[in-house]
Amino acid sequence: MVALTLANIKMMARNRQAIFWALFFPLMLVVVFGLFEVNGVGSADVVVIDQSEGSNSELLLERFNEIEFLELESDEIGFSEAWDKVADGDLGYLIVIPASFDDPAISSKVNLVYSTRNPDRNQLVDGAVRNLVSEIQSNSGPVVPSELLMADVIEVPEVDYFDNVLLGLLALGIMMNSIISIAVRISTFRNQSILKRLLVTPLPIWKFFAAEITAHVLLALVQAGIILALGVFVFGGHVHGNILWVFAITALGSVVFLNIGFILSAWAKSPAAASGMGNAVAMPMMFLGGAFFSTAALPWVLPEIAQALPLTPMVAALREVAIDSEPIWETWPYLAAMGAWVVVTAVGAIKVFKFG
Amino acid sequence: MIFCAIMEPAVQVENLVKRFGTFTALDGVTFAVERGEVFGILGPNGAGKTTTLEIIESLQKPTEGRVSVLGLDLQSKAAEVKARIGVQLQASAYYDYLNLTEILALLGSFYPNKAAPATLLEQVGLSDKAVNRVAELSGGQKQRFAVAASLVNNPELVVLDEPTTGLDPQARRNLWSLIKEVNQRGVTVVLTTHAMDEAELLCSRLAIMDQGKLLAVDTPRNLINKLEASYAVKLTMDRPMTMAQLEALNGRVEVLQSGEQNDPAAEDQESNIAENTYLLRLANSPSALKSMLDEIAKTGLGLENLQITPVTLEDVFLELTGTELRD
Numbered sequence: 270m271v272a273l274t275l276a277n278i279k280m281m282a283r284n285r286q287a288i289f290w291a292l293f294f295p296l297m298l299v300v301v302f303g304l305f306e307v308n309g310v311g312s313a314d315v316v317v318i319d320q321s322e323g324s325n326s327e328l329l330l331e332r333f334n335e336i337e338f339l340e341l342e343s344d345e346i347g348f349s350e351a352w353d354k355v356a357d358g359d360l361g362y363l364i365v366i367p368a369s370f371d372d373p374a375i376s377s378k379v380n381l382v383y384s385t386r387n388p389d390r391n392q393l394v395d396g397a398v399r400n401l402v403s404e405i406q407s408n409s410g411p412v413v414p415s416e417l418l419m420a421d422v423i424e425v426p427e428v429d430y431f432d433n434v435l436l437g438l439l440a441l442g443i444m445m446n447s448i449i450s451i452a453v454r455i456s457t458f459r460n461q462s463i464l465k466r467l468l469v470t471p472l473p474i475w476k477f478f479a480a481e482i483t484a485h486v487l488l489a490l491v492q493a494g495i496i497l498a499l500g501v502f503v504f505g506g507h508v509h510g511n512i513l514w515v516f517a518i519t520a521l522g523s524v525v526f527l528n529i530g531f532i533l534s535a536w537a538k539s540p541a542a543a544s545g546m547g548n549a550v551a552m553p554m555m556f557l558g559g560a561f562f563s564t565a566a567l568p569w570v571l572p573e574i575a576q577a578l579p580l581t582p583m584v585a586a587l588r589e590v591a592i593d594s595e596p597i598w599e600t601w602p603y604l605a606a607m608g609a610w611v612v613v614t615a616v617g618a619i620k621v622f623k624f625g
Numbered sequence: 626m627i628f629c630a631i632m633e634p635a636v637q638v639e640n641l642v643k644r645f646g647t648f649t650a651l652d653g654v655t656f657a658v659e660r661g662e663v664f665g666i667l668g669p670n671g672a673g674k675t676t677t678l679e680i681i682e683s684l685q686k687p688t689e690g691r692v693s694v695l696g697l698d699l700q701s702k703a704a705e706v707k708a709r710i711g712v713q714l715q716a717s718a719y720y721d722y723l724n725l726t727e728i729l730a731l732l733g734s735f736y737p738n739k740a741a742p743a744t745l746l747e748q749v750g751l752s753d754k755a756v757n758r759v760a761e762l763s764g765g766q767k768q769r770f771a772v773a774a775s776l777v778n779n780p781e782l783v784v785l786d787e788p789t790t791g792l793d794p795q796a797r798r799n800l801w802s803l804i805k806e807v808n809q810r811g812v813t814v815v816l817t818t819h820a821m822d823e824a825e826l827l828c829s830r831l832a833i834m835d836q837g838k839l840l841a842v843d844t845p846r847n848l849i850n851k852l853e854a855s856y857a858v859k860l861t862m863d864r865p866m867t868m869a870q871l872e873a874l875n876g877r878v879e880v881l882q883s884g885e886q887n888d889p890a891a892e893d894q895e896s897n898i899a900e901n902t903y904l905l906r907l908a909n910s911p912s913a914l915k916s917m918l919d920e921i922a923k924t925g926l927g928l929e930n931l932q933i934t935p936v937t938l939e940d941v942f943l944e945l946t947g948t949e950l951r952d
Contacts, residue, residue, distance in 0.1 A: 461718035469682045469712040470735040471704050 312563075313394050315362040316342045316351045323371025325405050329379075332401045333364075339397070355382050356423045358593065362394055378419040385425050395420060432507050435500040436515075436587040437560030442496055443489045443519055444526045444554060444580055449547035451485060451530030456543035459534070464624040482527050489523035490516055507592075514590040514597040521607050522583035528614030529579075535621040554580040579614075582606040633696035635660045635782050635813040636681060641690035643676050643837075650676045652837040654690070658830075660781075663804065663814040665828030667821070667938070672834040674817035675715055678786050681815070682712050695781055708736055711780035711812075713771045715787050724756045725770060729777055736778035745773040749803060765796025772803055776812075783807065785816040789823055801827055821938040831938075833945055840945045848941045857934050858905040858917070863927035865901050873920045874905060902930075906940065 317333065319326050333339050342360070354360035363382035369375040379402050383391050395418075402417045458464045467477060493516060500506035508515065529550060537543035557564055557571065558580030564572055575581055582603035589595040589603070597604070636658035643651040651673045658664040666674045679685045680692055683703040692699040694706045719728045726742045733739035746752045749769040754762060762770060768788055775783050788804065789797040797820075804827060808814050818824050824831055825845045832842045841848060907913045914933075921928055 462714055462716050463718055463720065465684065466712075466714060466719070467735075468684055469707060469714070470732065471707040471737075472735040 312338050312340045313361045313390055314340045314342055315364060315394075316346060316354075316360060317364045317366065318348055318351065319366045320368040321366050321370035325371045326366045329366060329370075329401060329405050332405070333398075336397055336401075339394070352382060352423075355384055356425065358384065358386060358425070361387070361390070364398060378417060380419050380421060382421040382423065384423040387430075391422075431500070431504065432592055433588060434561060435497070435504075435506040436591055437558075437584055438500070439493055439496045439515075439519070440522060440558070440580055440584045440587055441555055441560045442492055443523050444558075444583075445547075445551050446492060447485060447489060447523045447526035448530045448533065448551050449544055450488075451481065451527050452533040452537060452543040452547045453540045455481075455531065455534035456537045456540045459624070460539065468624050478531075482524060485527050486520050486523045489519055493519040509592060510590040510594040511596070512591075515587060517597060518583060518586045518590065518600070518604075518607075521604065521611070522579070525579045525583075525607055525610045525614055528611065528618045531618035532614065532621055535618075535623055554578050557581075559584045579607065579610040582610075633693070634658055635662075635695060636664075636815060637691075637693045638677070638681075639691045641677065641680065641692065642688045643673075643680065643685065644688045650837050651680075651687075654834070654837075654839045656832050656839060656842050658782075658813060658815055660813050661808075661811060662829040663808050663816070663827055665824045665831045666815070666817045666834060667819065667824045667831050667942070668817075668834035669819055671836070673837040674819075674834055675786055677834070678784055678815070678817060682710070682784055683707060708738070708778065709781050711775035711778060711783040713775040713783070713785045713788060715790070715817075719759045719770075719774070721758065721760065724758050725751060725773075726755045728759070729774060732774055733777040738779050740777055740779050742777075745776055748776070748806070749773040750799075763796070765792050765799060768792060768796070768800055769803060772800070772807070776807065780812060782813040782815065785814065787817050787819070789818070789820065797823070821942070825938050833942060835946045841941075845938060849936055849938065852936055852941055852944055856907045856914075857936055857940065858907055858914075859902060859930070859932040859934075860905065860921070860928065861900075861902045861930035862921075863901070863929050866903065866924065866926065870920075870924045870926075871903065873923075874917050906936065 315333070317330060319330065330341075333341055346354075348363075348365065351360060351363040355363050361383065363380075365380040365382070367377040367379065369377040370379070379398065381395060381398050383394065385391075399418045406417060455464070497506075497508060497512070497515070501508060530547065533546045533550065534543055537546055556562070557567070557575040558578050559575065560580065564575040564581075567575065586597075586600040586603035586607070589600045590597055634657040636656075638657070639655050641651050641654040642649070654673065654677060666677060668674050676685065680687050681694060681699070683699060683706065695709055697706050699706055720731075723731065725746060729742035729745055733742070743752070743755065746755050749772055751762075751766060751770060751773065754766065754770075759767060759770065772783075772785070772788065775785065785804070789800050792800065801823065804814060804816070816827070818827075828845060830842065830844050831848060833840045833848070841851075843851070905917070907917065
């Protein structure tokens with residue numbers, strides 16, 4: 270047994286590619302978690318429409334800026350546009366400082382608009398804005414706190430964090446399975462000369478790829494059905510939109526990740542290395558693709574990088590059709606991004622794939 | 626036109642050259658395989674046997690030269706050739722999670738003309754393993770299954786790359802019988818081997834290759850008959866002979882050292898050589914034998930044992946390459 274153990278260690282040590290990727294994975298996780306402020310409260314994106322433009326409103330804006338979790342958007346947009354963005358979930362909060370804010374003689378309320386999407390954060394933002402307004406207005410005289418702020422709450426279908434995460438998990442499951450499964454499978458086939466065996470038959474190469482992709486996409490659809498069923502029926506999640514659109518986006522996303530798997534299989538010298546490489550490619554997307562957290566708060570150019578990853582449009586499109594009940598054609602920018610990824614990865618796979 | 630096509634050789638290889646960078650794997654190889662024969666390509670590892678087969682199977686493209694298979698130009702009709710030939714690769718595995726019947730059915734589905742899996746398994750004696758997986762087969766059964774897999778399209782030509790490598794003697798003989806049966810059904814067989822006995826027993830004609838070159842093509846008997854030496858003589862003396870005494874024996878002398886191991890793969894040979902044993906190769910003439918015995922008598926040494934056997938392909942190979950067959 271000792272001899273066999275030593276022989277195993279020797280064999281593992283000689284599989285350098287597998288060792289590299291096995292080490293790369295945990296190191297990368299440390300980096301990714303280091304980048305997220307997982308202990309923080311998260312941030313709230315806010316648009317402020319200042320109709321007063323007086324010294325008090327200027328002071329209020331300054332105080333807003335001092336609060337870390339309030340991210341003031343610099344875009345100048347109108348009230349109705351901002352309202353719509355809040356309703357659609359594209360904007361967290363709208364604050365309207367009334368024209369009479371600087372006039373102590375006139376009682377006027379600051380208007381805070383938000384949706385019911387994030388009740389915990391709403392409480393936090395409501396409290397913070399109310400306190401700041403109270404603090405500034407109390408300089409001009411006695412105030413009645415309940416008279417300072419008017420909250421407009423836009424009712425949206427019940428969506429909690431779990432609904433968002435459920436779709437993130439769905440996309441994640443499809444991505445992991447598609448990339449790693451195909452990379453390991455093809456690498457195994459190559460090592461066992463099964464690919465070579467197929468090459469001596471008259472089977473056209475495109476049929477081989479088509480069969481692999483079709484089988485894996487069908488598997489992805491079954492996987493999606495199981496994840497959603499578990500999430501909805503066991504854990505009380507919600508899918509408000511058309512489930513067929515969810516499956517259509519799942520199928521498209523699966524093709525992107527299968528293509529990536531084909532590319533990795535060409536570089537991997539063993540199934541173990543293919544697995545490690547698959548994890549190394551999938552894990553950053555797991556955290557940067559918006560499956561669990563908003564990526565807007567990431568430092569440096571990471572938010573832009575996150576937007577360019579193939580998982581990001583898939584997660585966004587899934588949420589639009591499942592949570593916001595949008596028809597699939599309304600998600601066309603995300604579908605176009607995924608389509609571009611399909612083309613790019615297919616060209617890459619064709620270029621690098623090898624049978625022998 | 627049809628008549629002409631029938632008369633075409635099963636395989637025609639002309640001036641085949643294959644280079645991998647600066648390494649020349651095949652250097653101007655030319656031969657033809659006639660329809661209905663078992664054609665063997667014999668040579669040590671690295672001789673170019675597998676490269677030759679892989680070109681015939683369209684797995685590799687030749688650097689130079691021309692190959693036609695079943696009268697079809699390989700360059701322009703590769704798909705048609707693939708549909709009509711059967712291939713067993715040197716190291717090929719099959720899907721882990723399919724049983725034998727499912728694998729044969731799957732492979733057969735790639736061809737326009739397919740054989741029933743049950744028939745194929747019966748032909749190779751694996752009917753009782755129809756629902757087993759490849760991992761559950763013995764080495765010999767795996768090789769028989771590989772032959773069955775090469776027959777899924779009822780091929781006119783099968784190409785077998787070292788079909789008996791790694792098998793025990795019993796399994797090798799079983800596979801030889803199977804290959805002969807396949808051939809008797811009218812299928813042309815091209816196989817590679819580095820086993821002399823296999824080449825001599827199975828093949829109607831042989832191509833001997835070494836270091837990318839074709840050294841000879843003929844029937845095993847003709848190859849042997851072309852050798853100047855026709856007999857191998859093994860002498861065991863009571864005392865060691867000097868080099869001068871050995872040279873005087875007038876043969877091509879090879880000294881087998883006392884206690885030296887013979888080829889461990891050849892199970893029918895003695896495992897040990899007695900002390901003072903010498904191997905000579907002699908021409909096929911009574912005078913050569915008489916002359917040798919006269920010289921032995923002159924040495925004054927006692928002759929303890931004398932064996933005279935016809936030369937084999939091993940001797941042909943030694944003559945052609947100047948070396949023993951390397952594994």
